Amino acid sequence: MAHADEREIEEPPPDEDSELEAHLQTKRMMINLGPSHPAMHGTVRMKVELEGETIVHADLEIGFLHRGFQKSCENVTWNQCLPYTDRLNYVSAIMNNLGFLKAVEKLVGLEIPERAQYIRVAASELHRMHDHLTCVGAIGLELGGFSAFLYAIEGRELIMDRVSELTGARLTTTFGRVGGLNRDLPDGWVDRVYRTLDKIHELLGEVDGLLTNNRIFVDRMRGTGVITAQDALDFGFTGPCLRANGINYDVRKASPYWVYDRMNFDVPIGENGDNYDRYLMRMEELKQSEAIVRQSLKEAPPGPIIVDDWRIALPPKAEVYGTIEGVIAHFKLVMEGVPVPPGEVYDCTEAANGELGWYLVSDGSGRPYKVHVRAPGFAILSGVPRMIEGKMLADLIPTFDTINMIGGEVEQ
Numbered sequence: 001m002a003h004a005d006e007r008e009i010e011e012p013p014p015d016e017d018s019e020l021e022a023h024l025q026t027k028r029m030m031i032n033l034g035p036s037h038p039a040m041h042g043t044v045r046m047k048v049e050l051e052g053e054t055i056v057h058a059d060l061e062i063g064f065l066h067r068g069f070q071k072s073c074e075n076v077t078w079n080q081c082l083p084y085t086d087r088l089n090y091v092s093a094i095m096n097n098l099g100f101l102k103a104v105e106k107l108v109g110l111e112i113p114e115r116a117q118y119i120r121v122a123a124s125e126l127h128r129m130h131d132h133l134t135c136v137g138a139i140g141l142e143l144g145g146f147s148a149f150l151y152a153i154e155g156r157e158l159i160m161d162r163v164s165e166l167t168g169a170r171l172t173t174t175f176g177r178v179g180g181l182n183r184d185l186p187d188g189w190v191d192r193v194y195r196t197l198d199k200i201h202e203l204l205g206e207v208d209g210l211l212t213n214n215r216i217f218v219d220r221m222r223g224t225g226v227i228t229a230q231d232a233l234d235f236g237f238t239g240p241c242l243r244a245n246g247i248n249y250d251v252r253k254a255s256p257y258w259v260y261d262r263m264n265f266d267v268p269i270g271e272n273g274d275n276y277d278r279y280l281m282r283m284e285e286l287k288q289s290e291a292i293v294r295q296s297l298k299e300a301p302p303g304p305i306i307v308d309d310w311r312i313a314l315p316p317k318a319e320v321y322g323t324i325e326g327v328i329a330h331f332k333l334v335m336e337g338v339p340v341p342p343g344e345v346y347d348c349t350e351a352a353n354g355e356l357g358w359y360l361v362s363d364g365s366g367r368p369y370k371v372h373v374r375a376p377g378f379a380i381l382s383g384v385p386r387m388i389e390g391k392m393l394a395d396l397i398p399t400f401d402t403i404n405m406i407g408g409e410v411e412q
Contacts, residue, residue: 042407
């Protein structure tokens with residue numbers, strides 16, 4: 001006979017309010033995406049509050065990539081800022097280089113040679129294509145379209161080959177100088193660019209055939225990541241993300257610079273402000289950029305590529321090696337920098353993701369007193385919670401792809 005203390009003790013009835021015993025979980029869940037996560041491009045951390053698979057609240061934290069860009073620029077000469085601008089949007093570095101130089105030249109009151117203007121337009125549009133191909137390829141990849149990604153990246157690599165021939169670097173180009181360019185086009189480069197554009201045209205046809213009317217792709221993109229035109233304006237959207245809302249604003253048309261007013265191109269405009277329209281914007285802009293590159297290279301006149309002023313541009317090597325004036329001018333430019341008159345200026349260009357603005361202050365020396373960049377990605381990223389709250393967690397992936405967030409320019 002078993003002793004009384006060995007009898008089986010009855011368990012208390014389960015607590016119906018216990019989360020472990022509840023039939024369905026009802027408590028909201030908090031998850032962290034990033035700062036190192038496939039869905040978070042760059043180093044962004046997003047705290048997401050979920051109710052089931054619906055995003056109830058999203059909180060973005062961008063401060064994981066601070067590099068001291070602005071203060072670094074204030075400790076070097078104007079031309080020496082270029083390697084820092086490379087690392088803002090490193091997918092279209094030339095556009096950062098040339099946009100910064102354009103602002104400095106406006107502060108100086110400098111008109112660069114016509115040939116340099118044409119080459120700047122061609123180089124900028126090549127890198128716009130580079131940026132858009134990367135974005136479109138990433139959209140396809142992260143939604144399961146690996147073949148489309150390979151076609152887009154093949155086109156991107158062809159452009160990188162041309163960029164490396166032009167600048168000597170594939171990614172961080174440091175191209176251009178105050179007053180023009182640091183080098184002319186290499187021999188045979190124009191013909192190679194034409195062949196590259198022909199090949200990219202074919203590759204875009206493949207991407208278009210794989211994605212644009214693909215039922216799965218369209219269902220994942222259309223109606224997701226929607227933002228109204230008014231909200232887009234309030235957040236400060238520019239570029240393809242703004243034009244996807246039907247707002248026709250492009251710096252190249254609104255305030256033409258260099259020789260964009262001589263180029264024949266259209267600005268694509270969307271209607272719905274969703275992920276699908278943002279994808280279509282970039283696909284069409286790729287075709288328009290191709291047309292601009294062809295025009296600019298065809299119409300570029302012969303002539304100098306930088307101003308003939310030794311206070312601005314380095315003297316020719318023969319003068320440096322053979323004359324005392326050349327030695328002095330070279331020494332002063334390298335050691336002291338370009339003497340920019342005191343004053344302040346804001347100037348902007350149409351970068352791949354929108355309006356890239358520069359606020360510069362000079363105290364009259366060869367170094368910037370203050371440099372501030374108005375990066376298009378910062379304003380667009382601030383609108384992401386508005387675009388994804390109330391939507392499914394899976395919609396976060398295409399939304400983050402189509403805004404094309406680049407950490408370098410967002411967190412300077």
